[in-house]
Amino acid sequence: MKLYYLFGWILAATIVPAAHANMSVYPMAVDMNDQGEGSVRVISRTNEVQYIKSTVLSISGRNTPQEKEIEAPVGGATGLVVMPPKFALPAGSSKMVRLVSMEPVQEETTWRVKFEAVPQLDDEAVADKSVKTQLTLNLIWGVLVSVPPAHPQLKMSLQSAGQIRNDGNQRFKILKIGLCKKSQTEKDCVWQEVNQNIYPRASFTPKNILNYDKVVIQYWDWIGKSTNKKDFAIR
Numbered sequence: 653m654k655l656y657y658l659f660g661w662i663l664a665a666t667i668v669p670a671a672h673a674n675m676s677v678y679p680m681a682v683d684m685n686d687q688g689e690g691s692v693r694v695i696s697r698t699n700e701v702q703y704i705k706s707t708v709l710s711i712s713g714r715n716t717p718q719e720k721e722i723e724a725p726v727g728g729a730t731g732l733v734v735m736p737p738k739f740a741l742p743a744g745s746s747k748m749v750r751l752v753s754m755e756p757v758q759e760e761t762t763w764r765v766k767f768e769a770v771p772q773l774d775d776e777a778v779a780d781k782s783v784k785t786q787l788t789l790n791l792i793w794g795v796l797v798s799v800p801p802a803h804p805q806l807k808m809s810l811q812s813a814g815q816i817r818n819d820g821n822q823r824f825k826i827l828k829i830g831l832c833k834k835s836q837t838e839k840d841c842v843w844q845e846v847n848q849n850i851y852p853r854a855s856f857t858p859k860n861i862l863n864y865d866k867v868v869i870q871y872w873d874w875i876g877k878s879t880n881k882k883d884f885a886i887r
Contacts, residue, residue, distance in 0.1 A: 674698045677767055677793040683874055684799045688753030692795055694767055695746040702741045702769045706734045711762040714851045721764060732763045732797060738773045756802035759821040759852050763797040804875045810884035814862050815855035822875055823851045829858045830868035838868055
C-alpha cells in the first residue's frame, strides 16, 4: 500500500486530525539547557508496534528568505546527536529520546529533528519490497531544536533606516513595540504586536518608525527566561 508522507509540523494540525496519527511527539520545540542537552517524548497512537527512525537537519538563515535545511551526517562527532537514533515503539507506549549537542557553540544554532515510522529498523529491510506495512498514514514530525551559545550575549541596536538589529549571539523575541513622540508617556505610544524571533545578524523594521521620536521594545530572553524592555531615540 502506498505511503503518504506528510510534514507533521505543517499539516498535522490543519489537515489530519491528531487522533488519526500513528504517533505524536512532544514538545515540538526544544530549547536546550546550558549543558547542551534536551529531550522529547515519542508517543504511540496505535495498537501496532512501530519502528521509529530519526533524521537530523541543520538550519541556516533562520527566519530569512535564505533559510535552508541540510541533512547532517549520521554519527558525526560534532553537531546534534539523537539517542537512540532508531527504536521500536510498542503499542500504546512512549519513549523518551535525548538530544545532545556534541560541542559548545559560539552562536546559537538551530536544528530540526525528524521522527518517522518505517517498516523496519534495518535500512536494507526497508528497501525489501516483500516487507509489508499496515501504515496508511505516516506523519513526519519535525522538532525544532535550539542550542544556546557557551557565552550568551543579548545585544540589539537601532539602525539609521529604522531596523532593530540583533548584534548578539543569541535570538530574542520581540513581543511588542511602542512608537512614541517626545511628549508622550509609554502608555500613550502607538503599540504594535510583533511576537517574532530575531536571530543573530537579523533585523526587524517596525511600520512607520521614522515618523516618531522614540521606540520602546518589549522582548523575551529565552536563555535568561525573562521579559525585558529597551528603548532607543529615533532622532
